[in-house]
Amino acid sequence: MRISGIETFVAKAPTGANSFWSSQAVFPERVSLLVKITTDDGIVGWGEGGQYGPAEPVASAIVDVLGPRLIGEAADAPVRIWEQNYAFSRDFGRTGTYIEAMSGIDIALWDIWGKSLGRPAYHLMGGAFRDRVMAYGTGCYYPEDFRDTDAMMQALAEEVSAYAAAGVTAIKIKLGLLPVEQDAARVKLIRETVGPRVKLMADANHAYHSATAMRMGRVLEQFGILWFEEPVPPEDHDGYRRLRAALDVPIAGGECEFTRFGFREFIGGGCVDIVQPDVCACGGLSEWQKVVSLATQHGVLAVPHVWGSGVGVAAALQAIAVVPPTPHTALPVDLQNEPMLEFDRTYNPLRDGILERNFELKDGAMAIPDGPGLGISVKEEALMAHVTQKRSVGAG
Ligand SMILES: [Mg+2]
Incomplete structure (x- = not known):
């Protein structure tokens, strides 16, 4: 079974009236780079490369640079x-675009290998620890x-009420665009709206330096926030360590980190309690698997960052399946030693519209697909409605 063709799809969905801001930027569109690999015996595998950065450079890295070298290579390795x-690519691509390209290729090859054996990818990775995972909704941008301010606060209360009504038991909220005092009022409103039993996490998308993050962290402690995500820029390991030593709220991060070599410094350097690699990046x-190994060696729970298309969600579910409870207990507890699924609740037709079967929560949990490979079928026609660039190498 050899790789015969590789295709890349740059898919874009304008957010229109649903556009939103994080601390870093407005999101006028959702973007995904999908990879389709075909083998000489007709098996097709899908992957996703990157998360929210530009997709065209990732497509170029695959089609112009890495892909031509892969045609004729074993598809199950x-x-x-x-x-x-x-x-x-070590000399020019140890982070960023090339690793995102390699991520998409890798996920597609696991999909192919699983399909060739009729087994889910998690089986080939050594076996699943769970067949379902509790999800948390990411929203409150x-x-x-x-x-x-008044309209924003009213919309925020309505948004979290809708999550709670939909059976979401955990919500991640965004911080860092506004002054600490104003964001503190948003956190207070959310906690008062959902009550004490809904789990809340908070994500600053590296908006603060460590002194400001400390002030925000003290606020989060008052409202029982279960993690403080990306409080400081990803390069500021000293800042991460300072916060982790001083605050009671667990520190999370890692969506901007790449490869086992990056995570060796990030996890091994004592930066986080919860590490959040994005499988597609x-x-x-x-x-x-190598990052999870590092995490378990340091007593850190791996909870993947998930913000991509339906293919990215599927890859993350396979990844979550193989995370051991960290540490083991007879009855794992969410976020104490059991991972959760990040279930992005912002507008994204690439997440909700390109698979034969959409991902849906049941009792706040997501079943991990147990079909061959990633366990999904991509509706290529539906995908093509969003594709702005399609490229290929080899015989697709
Ligand atoms: Mg984040």
Whole structure:
């Protein structure tokens, strides 16, 4: 079974009236880079490369640079292919675009290998610890008109009420666009709206330096927030360590980190209690396993960052399946030693519209697909409605 063709799809969905802000930027569109690999015996595998950065450079890295070297290679050897790609691109691509490209290729190869054997990818990774995972909803971004404070606060209360009504038992809220005092009022409103039993986490998208993050962390402690995500820029390991030592709220991060080598410094350097690699950016399922190994060696729980298309969600579910309870107990508890699924609740037709069967929560939990490979079928026609660039190498 050899790789015969590789196709890339840059898919874009304008958010229109649903656009929103994080601390870093407004999101006028959702973007995904999907990879489709075909083998000489007709098996097709899907992957996703990258998370919210530009997709065209990732497509170019696949089609112009890495892909031509892969045609004719074994399609059921994702770890070896990963190492060959990394060795080839080490001198110019140890983070960013090339690792995102390698992630998409890697996920597609795990999908192919699983399909060729009729087994889910998690089986090939050594077996699942769970067949379902509790989900947390990611939302509570800032609206376009965040300067209208009254309207923003009312919309926020309505948003979290809708999550609670839909059976979501955990919600992650966004911080860092506004001054600490104003964001503290948002946290207070959310806690008062959902009550004490809904789990809340908070994500600053690296908005603060460590002194400001300390002030925000003290606020989060008052409202029982279960993690403080990306409080400081990803390069500021000293800032991470300072916060982790001083605050009671657990510190989380890692969506901007790449490969086992990046996570060796981040996890091994004592930066986080919860590490959040994005499978579509950190190096795919092959590298995910190595990062999970690092995490368990340091008593850190791995909870993947998930913000992509339906293919990215599917890859994350396979990744979550193989995370051991950290540490083991007879009855794992969410976020104490059991991972959760990040279930992005912002507008994204690439997440909700391109698979034969959409991902849905049941009693706040997501079943982990147990079909071959990633356990999903991509509706290519539905995907093509969003595709702005399609490229290929080899015979697709
Ligand atoms: Mg985040």
